[in-house]
Amino acid sequence: MYLNKQNAQNELSLLLPNFADKSFLLAISGGADSMVLANLFLALNLNFQIAHINYKLRGEESDLDEKIVFKFCLKNNVKFHLYKVSEIDKKPENSVQLWARNLRYEYFNKIKSEENLHFIVTAHHLNDELETFIINLSRASGLKGLSGIPKNENEILRPLLKFSKEEIYKFAKENNIEFREDTSNQKSDYLRNFIRNEITPQLLKTNESFLENFSKSLTYLNDSKDFISTEIENKRKNLSQKINSKIIFNKEKLDKESDFVKFELLKTYGFDDANEISKIFKSENSSLFYSKGHQLQIARNELIIEKINLEKEDFKEILLPEISQIYLKYFLLSDNFNNEIWKIDLEKIKLPLKIREVKRDDLLFPIGMIGKKKVSKVIKELKLSTFDEEKIKILSDSKDQVLGILPYRQDSRFVANENLKNFIEIIF
Amino acid sequence: MYLNKQNAQNELSLLLPNFADKSFLLAISGGADSMVLANLFLALNLNFQIAHINYKLRGEESDLDEKIVFKFCLKNNVKFHLYKVSEIDKKPENSVQLWARNLRYEYFNKIKSEENLHFIVTAHHLNDELETFIINLSRASGLKGLSGIPKNENEILRPLLKFSKEEIYKFAKENNIEFREDTSNQKSDYLRNFIRNEITPQLLKTNESFLENFSKSLTYLNDSKDFISTEIENKRKNLSQKINSKIIFNKEKLDKESDFVKFELLKTYGFDDANEISKIFKSENSSLFYSKGHQLQIARNELIIEKINLEKEDFKEILLPEISQIYLKYFLLSDNFNNEIWKIDLEKIKLPLKIREVKRDDLLFPIGMIGKKKVSKVIKELKLSTFDEEKIKILSDSKDQVLGILPYRQDSRFVANENLKNFIEIIF
Incomplete structure (x- = not known):
């Protein structure tokens, strides 16, 4: 889908009809997708704060990521929350990815609750969906694993899931949005990076509208999943x-x-x-x-x-x-x-x-x-x-x-x- | 799944409990998968005949394919049906693939009916399933397109769908089965070949058991599809x-x-x-x-x-x-x-x-x-x-x-x- 302010707003209102009355905590890494998210929330005049985690995984680079987010907050008068991973925090060698994810959601939930905000918002996009789909395919998943990342679950919203990485970069360029290349805290996620670099580009070659079609497939699979779960619950009641x-x-x-x-x-x-x-x-x-x-x-x-x-x-x-x-x-x-x-x-x-x-x-x-x-x-x-x-x-x-x-x-x-x-x- | 005579027989009996009483027309190209299929049917003492189509798409190579199939039939006393595409047959330049498929199924159905056979059998395998899955993914498919090639539909059986190409080649080698490399009549199918050569090998790298897991996912999706269609028909009756x-x-x-x-x-x-x-x-x-x-x-x-x-x-x-x-x-x-x-x-x-x-x-x-x-x-x-x-x-x-x-x-x-x-x- 073409990314502009109107389409982003439509997606948001599909997830949350009364979004204008709510308050949000945006998880911002400083990369293109999250900086676009922050700028969209700004353009839509929404009530939001920003949280950033400096994992200290990439030395000075990590500090530059932090700075770009801080600068955005300062300029736009947005409340900024920072978690700086210290030497004391354990970074397990073999599962940095899992550790980082737990740290992230624990921290975000803490701030959300302290600040009385309604939702956490992340910048996951359509390419992330594709990666997750392939990971789940490689692990014997049923309809649940193959019907997409939840758009709205446990008070976490993901309003950019219908938009491709390409659309997000285009939007960033057209709107002169500053961001840092490769702020990924997923450097250590070998499988996801392999899919991103070796498989996605090939899949995109199979069809000009691959991502758009993939997104439609996900919607359809998700509808199927919802239908099944409704019918199963009906059966549970009857039996x-x-x-x-x-x-x-x-x-x-x-x-x-x-x-x-x-x-x-x-x-x-x-x-x-x-x-x-x-x-x-x-x-x-x-x-x-x-x-x-x-x-x-x-x-x-x-x-x-x-x-x-x-x-x-x-x-x-x-x-x-x-x-x-x-x-x-x-x-x-x-x-x-x-x-x-x-x-x-x-x-x-x-x-x-x-x-x-x-x-x-x-x-x-x-x-x-x-x-x-x-x-x-x-x-x-x-x-x-x-x-x-x-x-x-x-x-x-x-x-x-x-x-x-x-x-x-x-x-x-x-x-x-x-x-x-x-x-x-x-x-x- | 490990391919041997017993497992092949199990798969067949899942598709067709009374398979021993039935008669079959095997579609044999001369490649590893179809020659393995023919040898399995021979080993299981089943009542079958063989049909081969010489598309004349690859000159002398096509004739050598024909010969290897003919030789198998002669040696094992199996009735051999041959369709040689002549100069008169139209080969449309832009859709050879579709033309070949129509020709194939028309011819096989004709022989099946003339010889009073019960089923057509093809050697489609798990790698074919994966290619079809990706093609359908690239085209915005619902559960129907993503739940696998039908194993048993319209009197066509595909008993090798649970076995990978690797298993089939291993079986061919272990049992000294003669076959021709690359008898593919799909040379012209650009998309399928691209997936086979550029995408499948990368997917297999994501997980040692990728194909096995993929096969489980398909089974689960197929069960979901069947459940939905049963429930929808119940609703149709009620409404x-x-x-x-x-x-x-x-x-x-x-x-x-x-x-x-x-x-x-x-x-x-x-x-x-x-x-x-x-x-x-x-x-x-x-x-x-x-x-x-x-x-x-x-x-x-x-x-x-x-x-x-x-x-x-x-x-x-x-x-x-x-x-x-x-x-x-x-x-x-x-x-x-x-x-x-x-x-x-x-x-x-x-x-x-x-x-x-x-x-x-x-x-x-x-x-x-x-x-x-x-x-x-x-x-x-x-x-x-x-x-x-x-x-x-x-x-x-x-x-x-x-x-x-x-x-x-x-x-x-x-x-x-x-x-x-x-x-x-x-x-x-």
Whole structure:
């Protein structure tokens, strides 16, 4: 789309019909796109302030970026907020990009709230959309990842998404807007830069109107996404009811829906693997499934779903219902476990089972070994990353006997032998 | 996906559960992908024949392609069908690609029907999917264009769509399958070759599993597309009824649906422009809209839709209902007409109006000119392409007086003056 004041205003009013009454915090790097954004907000007489982050990633260059933004604010009497990254701020070597993004949004949100502003505004444009689209394509995304950057979400507005980088540069030139070339704080984002330099230029050659057509495609995909989510929510209303903190689906009715509908409905509760979902519908009456944040119990013709809290701070223990099959596939697990089953002898333990944190003097009798070992030692020997190690939980009975280290090691004392009929299955 | 006999068989059985009982015509060019396809069908002991087209586009090379296919058939006792393009066959210079495709499918369908075979099978693979995806992206496509080449449609099967070109070459090598490099009849397809050589290799660099992930995205998009089309058809059932050849929508109910739903429902009848559709709902009671194949009449709380036949062979005339606003935007028009209105004085003509072919001695009194002119001469002066010229129709009254050349010139005699109250509006 052709970028001028009128078109920018139209886009803004589509996002926010009453934009003239609102106040904004503009995230300005000093590059062409953000300086054009600032000038447009000025031309539209809007109520805005500006925030800039000096990441100190490119020495003197970074300071010159800061200066050009400061100069604009001074000249136009716009309130200027600056965050200067200090030596103390940790810059992790392998994920500067992620670090910078978190820093950015934390800072912007802080200023927005301190200054009582309504919206954060960023200068993302159509070329950014294309890069994001290709990144998501390379990562197996569904409609959600392929329908574009949100134009208006979480009080962040992106009014330039319909305009190409070319249009923005043209506007800057025509209006004598000062900006700094390559203020990118994304120097470290290898993938995005690769796409920008090696793929976008080639795509633009395939068709004179490539970006415009791409933008239309995105709009259409976005409409499709919205339609699907409306229809899925209608189905949720028809197929389930809320009782206190529980959501209860009619199993028979839900099973008549397509795999797609089941997936879309259940992924809300963390059940987002097509194979696992098909197990839910094939499993015995009174099985129990765990996702990372929810418990799903099958009882007669119902699926009863309830939230569970696994956050380190809040987690104490989960008492497991007295049910013969318990699916823990999603629970605290990496993807490496598949169809492993622990059979537990009900005559040797006391119900109910519980899932709890590791205790200091927990002991395990490992399978294939005589005698016992400290659980903390067994865990050390697993040689996990800190991340995976922190997710480990203990399965115990009500007398607090350790039945296993979830999901890695079962205790040999409580393994049910082949012919036993009185057992519980823990399924990964 | 890893290509071996088992995985190929699985893919085939997903497309066609009873594939072992069916018979197939394989379209074989002699290249790696199609020769792998032929060898897989052989290894799976399926009932198949082979068809090859020698386009004679690359001289001796084309003959060598033919030979390698013939040799395979001879050795393995497979029935071989050959179409040799002769000097007489027209090869249009600017659209060899389209010509070759039409020729191909016409010939394959002919053989399939003569030999009583069930399916045509082609060797399209995952890299072809990617090329098609990018082509459609460059052309403003919706979910339909971006959800992949149909795996099974119109009795054409494409069982290799999940496998990459790399997998196919690896399989050919491991199984000592003879093939010809670059048998492509797509030499002339500039865009596809550009994508293959300049864009695909760069995309593959973004992620080791790019193609696999891309394939998952396509599956997900395709599921989304299927969900939408199921839900839209449910809505069609709820919002409309069929009475004889007419489809009648409840206007009020339909108007409550989102723009997306209206668009999806009405595009089936050729009303596929969002702006035009919004006009339908804003227009006066008893307006009439024409798409390229349908008539839509607004009557009280109903939209009454009926098919009209505009094919040259069948077209005689359309009698227009006696309605004060008639929208012809879609009718026989290029996109250049927008919001043009012909006001016609009802006191000077005799209803009903009709749309008919040009007659030899039709005369027009052009606006801004004194006197009359032969319609055929006016048309010549418009300097249209043959294509556009053939679509021209005449608007006349029941006495066969020419009211205008649709959509280009109105006749001056019947123009309603500003203050007249008794008129019809023809709106483009």
